[in-house]
Amino acid sequence: MVRRGSVGVLVAMLLLAEPSVAYAEEGKGKGGFNGTDTQGGAKNNSVNAEVSHVRITGGGGKTKNTVKLNPKDPDWEAPACWYEPKTTPKELKERMDELKPKKPKKEEKEEKPILDPGTDATDLSNALLGQAKNVLDNYYQTDKYDNYNLDQQGKGMFWEGVRNPNKADDPASDKCSQHAIWVPEGKPPKDMPLAVSPKILAEYAYEELPIPGTDISLNPEDKQTVNLDTWVWLDKDKFKPVDVTASLDLEDGTHLSATTTAKPTSLTLEPGTDDAKMYPGSGKCVVKNGQLGEEYSAGKKDSTPPCGVRYLRASGQNGSYPLKATLTWDISWKGSDGTGGDLPSGTFSTTRNLTVKEIQSIVRD
Template sequence: MRWLAAGATAATLAILPGTAIAAIPPDASRGGETNVGRAGQTLYSNITYSGSTGNSGKSGKGFVAADNWTPPACWYEPRSPAEFQAYVEGFYNETVNYPGQHSYAKTAAGQFRDIYKDGKYKNYNLDKAGEGAFWVAVRNKDRENDPAASSCSKPAEWVPNGTPPPFSNPVTPAILAESAYSRIAIPSSTVTLAPADNTKVNLGTWAWLDPSRFKPVSVTATLNAGGTTLTATVTATPQSLRLKPGTKDATLHPASGECPLNGGAGTPFTPGSENQTPPCGVTYLRASGNGTYPLQASVTWTVSWTGTNNTAPTQLPPGTFEGEPQNVTVQEIQAVNR
């Protein structure tokens, strides 16, 4: 979060660090990830991800959760006294040494530092290492520009071991699972068609997915900070394939346009099945003329998770991945009169 912005009052700045701090300075030895810029530090969660993750920590393009569900934007995580000291001192040094930084920003950074160094807390509670942790507000990197990411607004607090954190949304395995949801890499929903290049009017066109690619995929989220270790594994399983033929002059198979996968990925065409109705596919009723029809396929995936203290799969909202349109040429069947 960038919060040493020009124009803010010194009093406001004195509050902001305590209400929005979220992790540790940039290098890995300090235990967190930040983005330092002229306006301050953008602060993120300490959760790490492994498994079938997408590029840049985001799910495959077009994966949309049902009912407009979104993962949480922020929560609270523990930091050991040493980790928290590294954050505060790093923030303070960044602020006071930044070229052209306003004096009120430096004053605010000093006031914030004093709370944990020489004020309410003494020397960051380093003498209490192993007895508890500082709990700090963090944000989901995937939603850093969402206004909801600023809703975790309580100052960092020391919490002794065995005492519940005084926040409404401290990190839990469920939060880890929800944060991992958007990082699942979903394969493209391109279907194989038969006939492959040109189909004919009133001829059933078979559609199926590559079974080697459409199988369950998983992402594991792990938090290891402040003496706390939590994990959650999110698994997405392909459930059904839906076809949109790109024209109203078509009959879908089945009529709903939704083909259950039932552990597979549709039924591949086999020679000799030309006159059969495809179990999953489309019959075009009108030629495409000089153009093509944009057939579009989407796959619905069920999503569940297991993790720390949760061995039975717990459902998350299903998601749908919609592939790019595939151009289909449809020709009239030519008959010869003798």
């Protein structure tokens, strides 16, 4: 019996020797041993990206103005990798049949030891490929399975590790380096903790949410005045709940999906100086009537802003106060199997440098 560790080592050797086997030709949509395929773009008002067979849709499409949230829980991270059904017995067998060492050059008649200093790259590549292919052939043909489980074609798939494309260089993605495992009827194996599930799909979708940057509206817009309230609000048409769905649909009937939703819930203001009065006093503005803050109009000149700041001292000649605005988004998810729950809330901040001057007489539009 071939030990699991030996298979893993030789698979690694195989990948180093013949990288084209591990990764698909660009745009083809086929994967390799523990390989990752990524394709993406915006189309028909939706953002889509593929990690092997997983697809992200919805959210209205990412743009250059969207941002990623910073989870409030510093210990939480989206999964760096997971296992999913990826290869049929026929595909695995065909892949192995393609691993044929390159023919030596005609002028090279004398065989060289693998570690001979004179061994060229092609010889070494062929030697490593040959060793890896022999071990893997034995493993999938006789030791663990019967001829790649070809008689089970259409009754299940080999599950393989895939990397989260957002964490391709994260060492944690190496946790999914176990060789392909046969799983009948698409049922997740009990001894595989990172087997794809609605929750894993929801956590992956977290990073794909098209969150708009925290662009606040102000009145006065450019120059603030001592002891005059500055109204702060967010555009209600721009800052509204967004969601994306991560789904896995295969020809064998496997279907898993999860929809992750982000909802803006509060805007926290930090005036950049102690010489300021906040509205509300905590500086935390919450959603009211579906909006964060309230847009200023001429009829409100004698009203107190529900969200804003009043500076009590001028910022000085050529000076300014950095007004920091942090928008908090609550995150929830719902899976195709009825599961669901909350994920860590996320934030994104922006800073506006405000010049505050002393003016004795004020007329406000």
